[in-house]
Amino acid sequence: MESALLYTAPATTSSSSILLNRRGTFLRPLDAPFHLPFSKSYVKCWGFSLSFRKPRKCKIFSCNVKVEDEACELVNGVELSIEDGVDSIDAYLCNAVKNNNGTGILLLSDIFGYEDSFTRDFAYRVACNGYNVLVPDLFRGNPWGKDKSQASFEQWRGNLDKQRVVRDIFTSTKWMVNEFVAAGISKKFGVIGFCFGGGLLIDILAQDQGSQFGVGISFYGTRIDVSVASKIKVPLLLIAGDNDSLCPVNVLREVEKNANGCKVVVFEGRGHGFAHRPQSLDDDKDAEEAFLMMRNWLHDGLVSEN
8 A cells, every 4th residue: 555545546557467357266275284383482372372482572363354263273373573672573473273384474564564454364364375474564663554644645655764674574584584494494485565565575586586585476566666676586476456556567567577487467447455455346356366366376386396
């Protein structure tokens, strides 16, 4: 959500877009038994034990997704802090319990931050498919608020220290790496980003160059730096709507031309935020389709490869 004006972006179209408007089918979670034993300290979540490092600011997560109790038992959610002192980064971790495939996902939020219910619900749903999803606080406690005036948005955006945000992302990634190494697992991670996080994802993959991340999925990324796309070394999926002025399709096509293994998917009639903040029944149908595409992209690039 890279604007104070939500869901009102004027239409932009592209004749080269892949247009999708059919309903997708949600697949059941993959059955790949594995439990990632996060070390040091344990917390009870919905009747299961989840352990993790740096437990100083821990509290139990309450699920906002309308699911059956049995499905809720598939996932643990917990708040945690990474690093110490002024470098401390708050984060939220969703950990698959019954079907954990031993794979980590970093989720980069939109401007509303890591505590936003839509972001956490999406993280929960990804975890339900077997993943361990970490959502760091990219804004150090100062996300954009829905109650703020549109006139102050650019000032708020301009005060963000992009280099600090990038450092926090790589610090969060290192934390995940250390936890997996402690569990005896050596795997590359996936990274997903929405809006602000989706645009930043391009920079992260360009800097990482396949070192820690094996795949990336950007949902309607904003302010994308096309110039770094050629440095991306892993499969990248770009998802957007053709009615989204904050994420122009022509920009995504430029990334696709310059980044090897990049695929652009454009949903007909959809605006900004449709995949994780659906505002209508049509949005909801295409959000389901987009989730299925993302799920398959993660599985093909991270799970089946291992």
